[in-house]
Amino acid sequence: MNTRSIGPFTVSALALGCMNLSHAYGTPPDAQQGERVLLAALDEGVTLFDTAALYGFGANETLVGRVLKPHRNRFTLASKGGMAGVTGDDGAVRRVIDGRPEAVRRNCEDSLRRLQTDVIDLYYLHRWDKKVPIEDSVGAMSDLVRAGKVRAIGLSEVSAATLRRAHAVHPISAVQTEYSLWTRNPEIAVLQACRELGAAFVAFSPVARGFLCDALHDVATLADKDIRKAMPRFSPENYAANLKLLPAYKALAAEAGCTPAQLALAWLLQKAPHIVPIPGTTRVDHLREDLGAGAVKLEPGLLARLEALINQDTVSGNRYSDQSRGEVDTEEFPDTPAR
Numbered sequence: 001m002n003t004r005s006i007g008p009f010t011v012s013a014l015a016l017g018c019m020n021l022s023h024a025y026g027t028p029p030d031a032q033q034g035e036r037v038l039l040a041a042l043d044e045g046v047t048l049f050d051t052a053a054l055y056g057f058g059a060n061e062t063l064v065g066r067v068l069k070p071h072r073n074r075f076t077l078a079s080k081g082g083m084a085g086v087t088g089d090d091g092a093v094r095r096v097i098d099g100r101p102e103a104v105r106r107n108c109e110d111s112l113r114r115l116q117t118d119v120i121d122l123y124y125l126h127r128w129d130k131k132v133p134i135e136d137s138v139g140a141m142s143d144l145v146r147a148g149k150v151r152a153i154g155l156s157e158v159s160a161a162t163l164r165r166a167h168a169v170h171p172i173s174a175v176q177t178e179y180s181l182w183t184r185n186p187e188i189a190v191l192q193a194c195r196e197l198g199a200a201f202v203a204f205s206p207v208a209r210g211f212l213c214d215a216l217h218d219v220a221t222l223a224d225k226d227i228r229k230a231m232p233r234f235s236p237e238n239y240a241a242n243l244k245l246l247p248a249y250k251a252l253a254a255e256a257g258c259t260p261a262q263l264a265l266a267w268l269l270q271k272a273p274h275i276v277p278i279p280g281t282t283r284v285d286h287l288r289e290d291l292g293a294g295a296v297k298l299e300p301g302l303l304a305r306l307e308a309l310i311n312q313d314t315v316s317g318n319r320y321s322d323q324s325r326g327e328v329d330t331e332e333f334p335d336t337p338a339r
């Protein structure tokens with residue numbers, strides 16, 4: 001497995017996003033399946049595992065902590081706070097963005113306990129809470145570094161300007177944001193800002209939440225609680241338009257001698273050496289397929305045709321709903337016109 005750098009860490013060029021084992025895309029797999037995927041990733045040479053307090057409202061960290069604790073010295077552990085499940089007066093748990101220093105400290109303590117570790121290697125602010133100056137949230141994270149509870153700090157879904165403000169408080173080792181052929185927003189500014197500041201860029205949803213794997217043909221099959229149901233790109237109209245891109249995309253994958261999923265990941269790996277994609281999967285066969293992208297080399301001519309085929313102008317629908325867009329701080333391309 002090739003490696004890349006994130007702050008003080010050398011990690012496998014392709015990491016595992018663990019969210020899917022507890023959260024997001026319909027009914028998550030059972031704990032035994034989650035365990036199989038985590039251990040297979042370790043066996044295959046994955047040395048960066050990405051989780052968050054939010055995922056399954058703590059269940060994902062609990063799973064990762066239980067399964068990977070015996071192997072703690074073999075990998076870099078990344079988690080996130082500042083957005084977590086909070087129990088309301090009615091007893092229901094809801095997702096809350098809270099970047100106040102006391103919340104960040106509390107989230108971190110909870111994560112350490114669930115992860116069964118003394119220190120989280122890379123700790124992200126999952127969302128910038130716009131009611132709290134970024135300097136205050138990052139200041140609290142910097143205190144966590146000084147206290148030995150966290151080794152390095154990251155941010156998620158922030159603009160280049162916010163990254164620079166945060167970096168002035170404490171070195172930012174990584175920015176984690178959605179990036180794939182169909183979500184090019186980081187190309188506006190944040191990829192370059194990361195390069196300048198020496199931060200890694202961790203690309204989430206790198207296979208477009210299944211779209212670029214040719215894995216989802218009918219959005220009517222999505223379970224009610226699948227988060228893609230609220231994403232404009234996965235609305236029946238937009239998705240039907242997006243599916244029309246796939247035959248040409250699959251032809252490019254065949255030309256490159258790889259699978260569609262591998263093409264999406266190989267493209268990211270070749271875009272820049274400071275990019276670390278974190279695909280998520282609930283299946284060991286998909287995991288092995290995704291990791292195979294590390295061996296795929298794409299010729300410049302094919303890269304150019306790929307980028308012309310799938311980009312913000314050819315894709316239908318925004319990546320996020322209006323509510324989710326309000327919660328992120330990233331530079332976004334203008335709305336895609338309705339087709």
Ligand SMILES: NC(=O)c1ccc[n+]([C@@H]2O[C@H](COP(=O)([O-])OP(=O)(O)OC[C@H]3O[C@@H](n4cnc5c(N)ncnc54)[C@H](OP(=O)(O)O)[C@@H]3O)[C@@H](O)[C@H]2O)c1
Nearest residue numbers: 017018019204205206207208209210213215279280281282
């Ligand atoms: N910072 C943030 O705000 C944020 C937000 C979202 C995600 N993340 C992180 O990023 C990670 C990855 O993102 P993601 O899960 O949203 O999107 P993704 O990795 O682009 O896509 C995951 C989807 O693709 C499918 N898939 C993956 N490999 C496949 C293959 N080889 N063949 C067929 N289907 C395949 C998975 O289904 P199967 O289970 O069937 O393989 C799953 O439905 C998450 O696990 C999480 O750690 C971070």
